[in-house]
Amino acid sequence: MNSFKTMLMTAALVAPGALLAGVSHAQVGGVAVVDPDGAVGNSNAWKTAASQLQTTYKATLDQAEARRQAIANEIQPLVAKAQADQKANVPQAQLQTQLQAIQAKEQAGNAELQRMTLPYARARGYAIEQIQAQLKAAIDAAAARKKASIVIGPNDVVHLDPAGDLTADVTTELNRLVPSVSIAPPANWQPGQQGGAAAPAPANTKQPQGR
Helix, strand or coil: CHHHHHHHCCCCECCHHHHHCCCCCCCCCEEEECCHHHHHHCCHHHHHHHHHHHHHCHHHHHHHHHHHHHHHHHHHHHHHHHHHHHHCCCCHHHHHHHHHHHHHHHHHHHHHHHHHCHHHHHHHHHHHHHHHCCHHHHHHHHHHHCCEEEEECHHHCCCCCHHHECHHHHHHHHHHHCCCCCCCCCCCCCCCEECCEECCCCCCCECCCCC
16 A cells, blocks of 8 residues: 555656756856756745645545555455465465455555545645746756756766756745745646646656655
């Protein structure tokens, strides 16, 4: 059931490469690095929104955690029996049937938990998308201020002088561009939209780190 914790961390932040590809190269300078996850996760808007989400959806998250524990308690005896049967060398077909039953129960449990936490996940995605909308501008501004002509993501780095890390600068720009966000998505909002208006959907998703 660890997938439930992963699910709660899921959010809609575009992949670093998609954002960095459009950074302005107008100025001649050095190469800089930025971690978009770190920049967003450290922004004032996200920290405030994360706190508001935990408060607003506390009852929902508590209920989901209680249900997760209950589902885990239901599955644990089935797993223990399958393990015991395996040691007892029961027929493979019987073990396979037990495994399928366990997997089906876990999948059903995860689907139930996703339904329970959908309001939280939707509000969280909306908050992150509002910050995401300013991330490209923040990277451009930070790169221009540091006179960086090329900006790459952290996964491409083999050596980095601390002076070449723009992450904190991008966070500063985000704090200026988007000081706060709403955690109340419009009724017709869907991921990849701002205020209900269509916007390009990201090719990949990534969440802010542990905030």
